[in-house]
Amino acid sequence: MPVRVRVPTPLRKFTAGAGEIGAAGANLKDVIEDLERNHPGLRERLLDENGQIRRFVNIYLNGDDVRFLDQLNSPVKDGDDISIVPAIAGGR
C-alpha cells in the first residue's frame, strides 16, 4: 500500500465503509485517478467539472493543505498520508 488515504464519513459509501484505504500514484492527480478506479464515484465528489479540487473539499498531504503545495500536481511518495476533509458538515 504505497499511500494511505483517510476518507471522511460522507464518502465512506464509496469505500464499503472503510475510513482508510490504500492508493498509488506519482502525484495527487494520479492518486485520485487510482481511487476512482477502485472506488467509482469518488473523483466526482473531489473534483469539479474543470478537474480542479472542489472549493469545499480540503486535501492534506502529510498534514499540509495541498492548496499551499502544488495542488493536484503535488508529488506523492510511498508511505505518504493523505486526508480528505470536507470544509465542514452538519448542524451548528
Next chain:
Amino acid sequence: MATISPSFLRLPAAANPQPGPGARALSVLDLIGNTPLLEISRLTAGLLRPGVRIFAKLEGFNPGGSVKDRAVRKMIEVGLASGLLQPGKTIIDSTSGNTGIALAMVGSALGYPVELVMASNVSQERKRIIAAFGAKVVFSDPLEGSDGAILRCRELIARDPQRYFKPDQYNNEANPQAHFETTGPEIWHQTGGAISHFIAGIGTSGTLMGTGRYLKTRDAAIQVIAAEPADAMHGLEGLKHMASSIVPGIYHEDQIDRKVPVETEDAYDMVYALGQVEGLLVGQSSGAAMVAALKVARELRQGCVVTVFPDLGDKYLSTNLWIGWKAWTPLKLKRLLEKL
C-alpha cells in the same frame, strides 16, 4: 393563495408589538429577535413574474450574530425554569459554530460557564469569538464532522453527568418552540400575512419546524420548504444532509411540504452574488437558502416567498467559502439561474 398587499412594507411602527432598534434593554438577551426582513430585489430583477417577491429574514442582526440566539435563549430559559440548569452547573453542547457563539454569549450574560465541542476545522473566527466570551472549546476529529462532535460531547457528559447541563439543540423542543414564539409571528407580521412560501435550511431543523408550525396555524396553505445539501459530501456549514446524518429528534419530515436540494458550489456563488449585487455579505447557509428560494419563486405565478438568512458573512472570510470568488462574474449568476 394570499395576495400581496403592496402597502405591507409601510406599516406604521406602532403596529410592531416589540421594541425596535434604539429601545433600551437590560440585557443582551432582550435584544434577541425582532430582526429585519429585507426584500431581495436587485438580484431578482427581471427573473420573477410580477406577482412574486422574495424576502429574507436577516438573522445576522441578532446580538450574537445569528439565528441561533433565539433557540439558545429559549433552551436556557426552559432549563432554568425546570431546574435542570442551576448555579454550579456548566453548560455543554456540541456545535460547529453559531450555537456555540450564542451559548457562550448567553452563558456569559447569565454568569454560567460554557464548554463547547466542535470539529477542529470550524473557522478561526468562530473559535476566537467563542473564546472571547470566556467559553472553553473542546475539539473533535474533523473527519467525523458534526456527528463526531455529538459523540465526543456524549463521552464528556458520561464521565461527570451531574456537572453538566446540555441544551441538546437537536432534541430539545425549546429549539423549535423559540421559532414558534418569535420568528413565525415576526414574519407573519412583517409580511402583513401575505407569506405564501417559507423556506429555510435544515441543520437541527429548529427554524424550519417551529416557524413552519406557527405559520401553518395562521394559514394552512403556506408551503413549508427545506433547503438541504444535495449530497452527503458538502460544504454548507450549519446544514445537514438528513439521509446520511444522525436525524435530530425535533425533525419531523411529515411537517415539511417539500425539500429543495442545493449544491454547495451554487450556494457559494450565490453568496458572491448577494455581496456584489445586493450589498449583503452573508454566510453559505444564506446562499443555500437564497438558491432554494429563487428556485421555488421562479415556479410561481404569484407569491410571497420568505427565507431565512441565518447569519452574516464576516465569520467566514478565512474559510473555503471564498476560494474562487475572484472568478465570479454576473454571468455565473445567469448560468446558475438557468440551471434552477
